[in-house]
Amino acid sequence: MSRFWSPIVHSLIPYVAGEQPTTGGITKLNTNESPYGPSPLALEAISKAASDTLRLYPDPTARELRMAIAESFGLDKDEVFVGNGSDEVLAHTFQALLNHEEPLLFPDITYSFYLTYCRLYGITFRQVPVEAEMRVRLDDYRQPCGAIILPNPNAPTGIGLPLADIESLLKAHPDQVVVIDEAYVDFGGESAVSLVRSYPNLLVIQTLSKSRGLAGLRVGFAVGQRPLIEALERVKDSFNSYPLDRLAQAGAVAAWKDRDWFERHRAMIIASRERLAAALAELGFHVLPSSANFLFARHPSRPGAELAAELRSRNILVRRFSAERIDDFLRISIGTDEECDRLVAALGEILH
Numbered sequence: 001m002s003r004f005w006s007p008i009v010h011s012l013i014p015y016v017a018g019e020q021p022t023t024g025g026i027t028k029l030n031t032n033e034s035p036y037g038p039s040p041l042a043l044e045a046i047s048k049a050a051s052d053t054l055r056l057y058p059d060p061t062a063r064e065l066r067m068a069i070a071e072s073f074g075l076d077k078d079e080v081f082v083g084n085g086s087d088e089v090l091a092h093t094f095q096a097l098l099n100h101e102e103p104l105l106f107p108d109i110t111y112s113f114y115l116t117y118c119r120l121y122g123i124t125f126r127q128v129p130v131e132a133e134m135r136v137r138l139d140d141y142r143q144p145c146g147a148i149i150l151p152n153p154n155a156p157t158g159i160g161l162p163l164a165d166i167e168s169l170l171k172a173h174p175d176q177v178v179v180i181d182e183a184y185v186d187f188g189g190e191s192a193v194s195l196v197r198s199y200p201n202l203l204v205i206q207t208l209s210k211s212r213g214l215a216g217l218r219v220g221f222a223v224g225q226r227p228l229i230e231a232l233e234r235v236k237d238s239f240n241s242y243p244l245d246r247l248a249q250a251g252a253v254a255a256w257k258d259r260d261w262f263e264r265h266r267a268m269i270i271a272s273r274e275r276l277a278a279a280l281a282e283l284g285f286h287v288l289p290s291s292a293n294f295l296f297a298r299h300p301s302r303p304g305a306e307l308a309a310e311l312r313s314r315n316i317l318v319r320r321f322s323a324e325r326i327d328d329f330l331r332i333s334i335g336t337d338e339e340c341d342r343l344v345a346a347l348g349e350i351l352h
């Protein structure tokens with residue numbers, strides 16, 4: 001605390017990112033990164049971009065990347081907005097589209113950055129409780145509101161909603177923006193991108209951090225009809241004209257176009273997830289059904305904090321949240337099969 005702070009800083013609740021260890025020898029299953037390095041074509045493009053052209057500012061409009069994304073979805077580049085990780089895209093979305101007189105609705109168990117943005121931008125919000133089995137119940141969103149944001153699949157539960165449910169939510173709220181945060185959609189969820197042309201109130205946000213193995217490059221994007229995208233551009237150009245550097249733009253274009261790498265690696269992660277879910281169930285864990293690159297699991301006889309600490313002492317990192325209702329759950333990112341085996345062996349040792 002300091003007398004030099006602007007008043008708002010006192011009321012912020014900063015997001016706490018998962019641990020990024022600085023030493024080797026750690027099995028890192030705590031921040032939902034891909035266990036596989038990105039497409040070699042992306043690495044090649046980044047190397048090529050690391051040249052004397054770095055003295056020049058990057059394209060402020062990231063035209064080529066927006067075109068590549070738009071083309072793959074059958075959209076126009078002006079229906080795509082890109083940013084420095086989907087966190088930045090989300091931040092601009094909260095400021096540009098979600099701050100209204102009526103409250104913004106989102107689940108009580110969800111991505112904790114939403115609460116952080118509400119504090120940062122002074123947004124009125126209401127958290128809608130998920131049901132006992134941690135599912136989002138869409139009927140609970142049939143209430144007056146300023147806007148809605150839902151991750152699909154939800155985080156940290158991993159539970160997905162069918163596209164038909166998202167469409168009925170859009171129909172029920174024609175005068176409110178509905179944001180679907182699809183950070184994990186490539187691991188078995190149903191994307192709402194196909195609904196963008198039909199619903200002017202829909203904004204879909206995705207990232208290259210997870211299914212493209214590029215968390216370190218910081219690239220995310222939103223797709224929506226032109227008026228929504230224009231609002232994001234107005235905020236972006238009032239904040240930072242160049243959120244994506246030359247390396248990020250080059251790497252992201254190449255990664256996006258490498259469908260073969262993408263399809264192969266997401267299939268590997270889904271297969272590892274199913275394998276790990278079965279092994280955890282065998283150890284007595286209650287594992288929520290996941291459509292993401294992580295599992296959310298609780299053991300009936302051991303507190304989550306104790307399990308996480310025991311794993312940490314064995315150099316295995318998983319994520320645990322201290323919020324009510326989920327404090328006994330571990331959120332386990334899907335690693336390689338070898339990393340998952342290491343986790344299962346350690347848990348077997350701890351539990352028996």
Ligand SMILES: Cc1ncc(COP(=O)(O)O)c(C=O)c1O
Binds near residue numbers: 220
């Ligand atoms: C639900 C959700 N949305 C968005 C993000 C942000 O991802 P990034 O900023 O790496 O694109 C995350 C990151 O873990 C997430 O869990």
